[in-house]
Amino acid sequence: MRIAFPHMGNAYIPLKALVEELGLEAVVPPRPSQHSLKEGSKHAPEFVCLPFKVTLGDCIAALEMGADTLAMVCGMWACRFGYYGRTQHLILRDLGYRFESLLIGREQIGEVLEKLKNAVGRGWQKKLARALRLFRAKARAVDELERMAGEIRPREAVKGAADRLLETSLSRLEAASTLKEIRKRAEEARTAFLEIPLSEGPVARVRVVGELYVLLEPALNLDLVRRLAWNCRVEARPVLSTYRWLLHPVWLDPKLNLESYWARRKARPYLPQVLGGEEHMTMAGALTARREGYDGLIHALPLTCMPENICRTILPELCEKLDLPLLTLVFDEHTSPAGLDARLEAFADLLMAKKGKATREGRAHIRVDREPPCQGRKRNFA
Amino acid sequence: MDMRDGREAAVVGIPRALAAYKYAPFLVAFLEECGFKAVVSPPTTSSIVKEGSASCVEDICVAVKVLFGQALRLRDGVDLLLVPRPVKVEKRPHDTFTCPKLMAAPDMLRHGLRDLPPVAEFLVSGGREPLLRGCMGLAKKLKIPPWRAYRAYRKAYAAGERYFRLLRSGVHPTKALESAISGGNPEDGLLAAGNGDPTVAVIGHPYLLGDGHVSHHLLERLRGLGARVLTSCMYEGLGGGCIPVPIPPLSWSYERELAESAALLSRRGDVDGILYVTSFGCGPDSLVLEMLRREGIVRPGVPFMELVLDEHDGPSGFHTRLEAFVDMLRRKRRSF
Ligand code: SF4
Ligand code: SF4
Numbered sequence: 001m002r003i004a005f006p007h008m009g010n011a012y013i014p015l016k017a018l019v020e021e022l023g024l025e026a027v028v029p030p031r032p033s034q035h036s037l038k039e040g041s042k043h044a045p046e047f048v049c050l051p052f053k054v055t056l057g058d059c060i061a062a063l064e065m066g067a068d069t070l071a072m073v074c075g076m077w078a079c080r081f082g083y084y085g086r087t088q089h090l091i092l093r094d095l096g097y098r099f100e101s102l103l104i105g106r107e108q109i110g111e112v113l114e115k116l117k118n119a120v121g122r123g124w125q126k127k128l129a130r131a132l133r134l135f136r137a138k139a140r141a142v143d144e145l146e147r148m149a150g151e152i153r154p155r156e157a158v159k160g161a162a163d164r165l166l167e168t169s170l171s172r173l174e175a176a177s178t179l180k181e182i183r184k185r186a187e188e189a190r191t192a193f194l195e196i197p198l199s200e201g202p203v204a205r206v207r208v209v210g211e212l213y214v215l216l217e218p219a220l221n222l223d224l225v226r227r228l229a230w231n232c233r234v235e236a237r238p239v240l241s242t243y244r245w246l247l248h249p250v251w252l253d254p255k256l257n258l259e260s261y262w263a264r265r266k267a268r269p270y271l272p273q274v275l276g277g278e279e280h281m282t283m284a285g286a287l288t289a290r291r292e293g294y295d296g297l298i299h300a301l302p303l304t305c306m307p308e309n310i311c312r313t314i315l316p317e318l319c320e321k322l323d324l325p326l327l328t329l330v331f332d333e334h335t336s337p338a339g340l341d342a343r344l345e346a347f348a349d350l351l352m353a354k355k356g357k358a359t360r361e362g363r364a365h366i367r368v369d370r371e372p373p374c375q376g377r378k379r380n381f382a
Numbered sequence: 383m384d385m386r387d388g389r390e391a392a393v394v395g396i397p398r399a400l401a402a403y404k405y406a407p408f409l410v411a412f413l414e415e416c417g418f419k420a421v422v423s424p425p426t427t428s429s430i431v432k433e434g435s436a437s438c439v440e441d442i443c444v445a446v447k448v449l450f451g452q453a454l455r456l457r458d459g460v461d462l463l464l465v466p467r468p469v470k471v472e473k474r475p476h477d478t479f480t481c482p483k484l485m486a487a488p489d490m491l492r493h494g495l496r497d498l499p500p501v502a503e504f505l506v507s508g509g510r511e512p513l514l515r516g517c518m519g520l521a522k523k524l525k526i527p528p529w530r531a532y533r534a535y536r537k538a539y540a541a542g543e544r545y546f547r548l549l550r551s552g553v554h555p556t557k558a559l560e561s562a563i564s565g566g567n568p569e570d571g572l573l574a575a576g577n578g579d580p581t582v583a584v585i586g587h588p589y590l591l592g593d594g595h596v597s598h599h600l601l602e603r604l605r606g607l608g609a610r611v612l613t614s615c616m617y618e619g620l621g622g623g624c625i626p627v628p629i630p631p632l633s634w635s636y637e638r639e640l641a642e643s644a645a646l647l648s649r650r651g652d653v654d655g656i657l658y659v660t661s662f663g664c665g666p667d668s669l670v671l672e673m674l675r676r677e678g679i680v681r682p683g684v685p686f687m688e689l690v691l692d693e694h695d696g697p698s699g700f701h702t703r704l705e706a707f708v709d710m711l712r713r714k715r716r717s718f
Contacts, residue, residue, distance in 0.1 A: 076633035313494035
């Protein structure tokens with residue numbers, strides 16, 4: 001079985017570990033790019049959301065690389081994501097590809113386990129348990145490294161230092177194959193991160209909320225986080241993480257589920273119904289941003305996204321009430337980097353001006369960030 | 383909530399948009415029975431769409447823009463806005479939903495528009511009698527005693543059924559709604575009358591088909607071209623059963639209904655072609671259309687065309703496509 005799965009940020013590292021630990025082969029397509037997006041858009045329905053198009057491009061690339069099984073999560077949610085797998089596989093079959101579908105969802109769990117059992121063979125339970133442990137450890141380590149890099153990036157003295165380190169440590173982590181090794185690699189990276197020289201000067205912090213894929217996949221958001229860090233000295237933190245996306249549905253880290261529950265409670269006055277996307281995290285993220293020390297909010301969404309467009313109608317008024325600067329970024333295949341840069345810079349100027357004024361007036365809830373980074377890495381809801 | 387400020391009865395306004403095309407007759411009957419005055423906003427016009435688009439985010443589907451426009455139109459004359467919020471509208475073992483935009487319609491109005499009268503919602507969300515549950519929730523909000531609400535519900539239920547019967551008999555959805563609300567006779571509204579040439583089945587959400595302005599008067603136009611018209615509204619509320627092909631498991635109830643009517647209509651002997659009407663940027667339809675085409679839900683071989691409604695496009699291009707389609711069907715019929 002040569003299993004392939006679409007990309008999302010660095011999710012491929014733990015997923016690959018999971019598949020390989022089961023003794024199967026993982027086919028990892030090249031990172032999403034304008035090319036794979038174009039490939040996907042060619043065959044996708046016109047009005048479908050952006051993640052569909054990119055992941056379709058990934059699937060095509062993986063099939064070209066010789067994958068014989070495509071894995072995708074599925075479910076009967078209110079949003080489109082649950083039907084991605086089914087529709088994409090229909091399209092791919094009509095294009096003439098032959099492959100096995102592995103649609104992983106609550107309704108199909110028995111079927112999926114059956115398939116795995118046949119592919120893995122004797123002792124599959126033990127292997128699966130081991131693989132899941134490894135998967136969780138890697139996901140956690142990736143998450144931590146990403147977070148540290150995100151904190152250091154806007155403050156680094158030499159542009160690109162954090163990312164170079166992130167890249168080497170991620171590839172080392174990818175090669176690690178035991179829990180002990182993972183722990184060691186993570187520890188090494190941690191010390192290395194803390195040794196990166198930093199520069200002086202204020203840094204604004206913004207929270208990024210919005211649709212999962214656009215938040216986490218640099219190819220879709222045109223490297224939003226790096227752009228903000230390098231060009232504007234803004235630390236941008238997504239409310240969602242790959243770690244959360246991977247582990248939330250399988251209950252491997254109950255903390256995440258609790259967090260989600262709280263977010264729903266917070267969002268209830270605004271959106272009492274479950275809309276199937278990340279709308280609760282968006283609303284809760286906006287509501288708690290001030291208290292958690294953010295200076296602004298960026299709302300990122302793909303063009304025709306349903307839940308996030310609903311949030312988009314609600315957020316402007318809410319942010320005004322919260323006195324929180326808001327920037328809405330809508331991404332599609334045609335978004336241009338130049339236009340994005342201009343908007344980000346204008347937003348960063350606004351934040352800095354506001355921040356300067358606030359500190360002069362001595363308002364307590366905005367703090368000027370001079371403390372060394374990576375202090376707050378234990379904070380969970382950020 | 384006491385909103386009468388001296389007048390006889392409080393006025394409750396229902397924007398003619400989205401799920402109102404399903405529940406407005408029911409709600410009007412319920413409210414009137416409870417001693418309120420219920421008004422449904424007038425049919426959509428271009429100025430309503432314009433106002434709606436101006437006050438709403440750009441890239442949302444035209445149906446939501448109509449909702450915003452209609453709500454603004456009602457703003458001054460009413461004490462309360464009532465918007466249905468359908469969530470779980472059918473009985474199935476798994477969770478079912480409707481489009482997220484329908485499920486969040488009251489929220490979008492409440493937090494997205496300023497200076498609006500308070501927005502109440504009619505929540506349809508499962509239970510043994512979803513409509514009764516919704517009514518009781520509404521009654522609590524409006525301070526109607528439960529016994530009175532129950533009696534009103536019984537009457538309203540009959541009114542709702544009457545409306546669905548009209549739709550099922552093939553009356554033009556706009557006229558059916560009009561006559562169900564104001565009690566008129568739906569004269570000459572029968573779309574399926576006669577043995578026109580050809581017969582076209584139109585599939586789409588009632589809030590698109592029933593909205594003359596948004597759908598560029600599609601149904602009348604087809605009649606004008608000499609076609610006999612069947613619509614997916616004819617399967618309104620029939621709820622599954624004897625569908626000839628397996629329908630993919632969909633959690634969107636209304637889309638499932640459309641898929642089912644597509645399966646049934648395309649297998650009727652008298653249907654020559656199918657038109658699927660969707661709005662620009664519609665979320666569920668973008669995937670459901672793929673499934674309809676690729677899973678053989680629409681009988682392979684039946685001509686199938688998709689029409690996209692957009693508030694920016696004028697009717698002329700739309701009508702040209704329509705004429706071409708009808709001509710094609712006619713030629714196909716002759717050649718047999
Ligand atoms: S959340 Fe938005 S982008 Fe994601 S599947 Fe739903 S509509 Fe598409
Ligand atoms: S189903 Fe489509 S047209 Fe209807 S509200 Fe949802 S997105 Fe808009």
